[in-house]
Amino acid sequence: MKVLKTVNDTPIGKAQIRGLIPHSGRMCLLDGVTQWDDRTIICISNTHRDSTNPLRRDGRLSAVHALEYAAQAVAVHGGLQARSAGTTAPPGYLAAIHDAHLHVIRLDDVASPLQVYAGRLFGDSANTVYECHILADGALLAEGRVTIVRRP
DSSP states (O other), rough: OOOOSSSSSSEEEEEHHHHSSOOOOOOOOEEEEEOSSSEEEEEEGGGGGGOTTOOBTBBOOOOOGGHHHHHHHHHHHHHHHHHHHTOOOOEEEEEEEEEEEEESSSSTTOOOOOOEEEEEEEEOOEEEEEEEEEEETTTTEEEEEEEEEEEO
């Protein structure tokens, strides 16, 4: 879970994130990118505590939604890589989640910001597998692998 070679550690805000992923409005869950390189990205978010978070049910945000935060970090990573190459990332979708482990039940009662780490294990710009870890204040909240495939 290390960022080995930092390509860019200039903070990237929510407005820039919205330009990189298809999620809009409150469904854009990430607040910023703190670091990224060719293989990894680290994002932050405080939206898990937002009472208007669109993923909440009965006022609560299940920990299972940590994987949506991870998938959005993966999408941002693809967008940043494409932008640095002078292109646009191809549309993709979350095809699979493997080895998911939730270490908490809820996210809405986590007081600290979420730190969302995604590291590409293998794949190209069209079909990729990432390992993801969602932490808060150093504590692991959720982890798993996500597979993204290009939309036909």
